Amino acid sequence: MNRKRISLRQELPLLVWLVIVWCALWQDFGPGNLLFGALIAIVVARLFYLPPVELGGRFNVLRAVPFALVFLAKVVAASFQVLYLAVAKGPRVLSAVIAVPLRSHSDLLVTATGHVISLIPGSLVVEVDRSTSTLYIHGVNVRDAADAAKLRKDVRDTEAGLIRIMGTKEEVSALKQEVGS
């Protein structure tokens, strides 16, 4: 079989996640269960091979915590907005499909940005162009060009936040230059 060998460092996040799921399901984080979970995680990762996720090689926890809090606040605000739209506007609501070119070309960041954007109510990824890393986003209640520009800025800001958390060093410095200029 022609398999690209994955280094343990690259596989570690997956293994840790599998152990957490295992222990959470047993509701037992004792040493024996952790060890057995790790064993099963390694066997599962070997048997059911997945193409490795190409990580940026860094993860900034200090940036991740405020990002998660802002994300939760946005979800709360937007959930109530969708509730209001459903009740008040209903069939008269206007939407738009807009193209948002992203800075990063890494699969992980494009996927993460698409996920975060899809989870915040009011926007949905309809199509992804991987070659140009462009997201086509359907936004609800986008009435005119100003709303579209606002949604586009939201998506770009979300991506900037994700780059600061787990982008590569080159992406972060490019971002700094962009913000500085």
Added chain:
Amino acid sequence: MNPEPFSADMVIDAVSAVFMVVGALMSLAAAVGLLRFPDLLSRMHAATKPQVLGLFLLLSAVGLQMRSLWVWPVLVVAWIFQLLTVPVSAHMVGRAGYRTKHLHRERLSSDELEAVVQHAARKRGSTDEEQRGG
């Protein structure tokens, strides 16, 4: 159990009651949105999104009521799996819906994907003809 008016139990009960009611309200929002929004894509917003918050609130209420620390990891894992799968399913349905033209164009204020799709379709059409010719 505790006759004091402001015991910890009461506060926890009150908080989880609020969480459950608001969580149920989010389910109601999904139902109202499904009925009232005009096309598939805007219905996807109502069907998937308020559930992210609704499930979060309901799971938090369950966690508060169980009074056990070890139930929290299960709830967190359940929520994370929901976070990972909701956008994927919404994207797949939305994409299929867009491609099969289950949308009301008159309810879109702009559509920047249409031109790209038509361009790609023309390009594919011309390469198909070239292949057939050659």
